[in-house]
Amino acid sequence: MATRKIKTVYDVVCPFCGTLCDDLEVDVEIATDKVVEVRNACQIGTAKYYSSNPSPHRYEKPMIRKDGKLTEASWDEAIEKAADILTAAKRPLLYGFSSTECEAQGKGVELAEILGSILDNTASVCHGPTLLAEQDVGVPTSTLGEYKNRADLVIFWGSNPVHAHPRHLGRYSEFIRGYFRKDGRNDRYVVVVDPRNTHTAQIADMWINVNPNEDYELMNAIRAVLRGIDLDDENVAGVPKDKIYELVDLVKKCNYGVIFFGMGLTQTLSHHRNIDTAVCMTRELNDHTKFLITPMRGHYNVSGANTVFTWNTGYAYSIDFSRGYPRYNPGEFSSVPLLMNDEVDASLIVASDPASNFPQDSVRNMFKHPLIAIEPHETPTSAFADVVLPAAIAGIECDGTAYRMDHVPLRLRKVKDAPGECLTDKEILERLIKKVKEKLGEK
């Protein structure tokens, strides 16, 4: 009998974007434990699986900076050094967490509480404004399956899923056939509101070319028209009055509408107020028809990070434990302003790469102080770390739970072993917690 050279893992959940596709098939060569084929995933999802294969960028052993150079060390040495850094700090920051699984995130909360540190995740620089607005005005939302089966009007506002969430359109929002949308794309009217004629806009039925940074004004006008007000202005945010009336007519007449919004709303001038008014607009549309709204979350488990942090502390991100209990105030306790003010004297970065995303000055300040990275690959952040703790890639080399953008939890699968001495994020954080407790004399 011929021996099998390849094993196939079915129903794998893709650990890349918030769409969290759960239909992947991954082939792994048994002898080498290498991913050789990924079916059903989009390009970016596929690339993430291949990135787990051995490469010069992959960390396989813990490293400590000695005489200015990262040098290999034992796990005990590395954990000892990391714990020394964290316990000596008066204002440590724990940041990242959105690209790992929920149990590791829970351990992050535990460590933050013991250290009296700041705890933040990547929502702080992506959909944090969404969470702020939801606290102010709530959110009428649903799961993606509902949209797939029911929505006949889909609005993408400041989001470009063709590039950012490639399979979203095919699985939930545009082309897929649903229970009440038997003819798929033909049964849905698709509107894109974006200052750019994006690829998503090019395949839509209507593109609203709003001026950059004026989404708030446009939604404000739509809401007034929905209230039965005749606009004084002929043109709002670059959109002619007639077009606004046409859009309002369209949304009122649909059976079931949904707005998917992205960072074109959360990270432009009005930030959380864009979402605030978008939510109010959605709520008001329910006086006329059924309408819902969902953020297009980026990192595959950023929803999970928000959820885990919330069930542990009451808050989704930007949490400060310095006074022994959790406090919350984005802008005061979020990573970027803290680093900008040079308020952080040591950082632990888990499964994230702030050096590539944060403003330069904040990164410069982060690099001035001790830095620990829990990371599978070399990144601009880990390259400047004092301690690198090599991690298994969650969802590829270890299992766990992740939350989809609509807050549906899905089980991640392990398809292969991690290379070298890599441990899972959860194990690394557990070791750190143990060592930190020992140093602080806690049980």
Next chain:
Amino acid sequence: MAEIKLTLKKKPEFPLEADSITPDNFSGKSIDDIKALEVYIGNQTAKLEDYFEVKGDTGEADDLKIKIDGDLSNVKRIGQEMTTGEIEIDGDVGMHLGNQMKGGKITVNGNADDWAGAMLEGGEIIIKGDTGHYTGAAYRGFWKGMQDGVIRVEGKIGNEAMLWARNSKGANKWPTLYCGEAGSFLGIHNHGGTIVVEGNVDRCCGADQAWGTIVVKGSISTKLPSYKKVGEVNGVELPNGDKIKGKFVEYSGDHSVRKETKGRLFIAA
């Protein structure tokens, strides 16, 4: 009036949380007791005397004035929840000055950072310089922000001042803000707050105002499309009885909240 003088010895290396500095907390305590009050820095606890020189005569809160000297731009939460007495600050001060204050008076001869007078419930805050964002605003997730009292800022205030301000006609509470200039989203989600601006205001002024009065003696960068012109008026009478002179264009709004609204925005004609 008894006076206690605090002088900052050194600029703290991290923000110092000094919510213990209120007339209420100092009331009836000896100078030594006051020196031993707790302040918080990073994840550590320190004593007030570690950062401040403390001198003066002690007394009861009602009759107590705390004078603070030095660059307090990194000192947060001074005057938090105070109910009476007075604080005078010579210099800039950090975030959350006089937040949730219920009575008494705070004067700052300098600038204040974000959240000055946040969720004010009474008393008066006077700031001679500028303030940061969220002046007199509601904290995250609260639906009732500033409920009474007066904030006077001579300079410019940042964005989202008076967020979710809430008056009470029955209890005769009229939260009021006077300022020199203002940033964007002034009076957002206003439910009865009164705002008077001497100069100009940035975009989205009065966004989502349910009711309340905003008077701008200068101009606003762009008026929201959901505000409708009502007419022109000569002088405006504020709910707290104050009269503002001058010619104004009166707008009603925010109509994105309601078709018929008592919300008013007056912009100098």
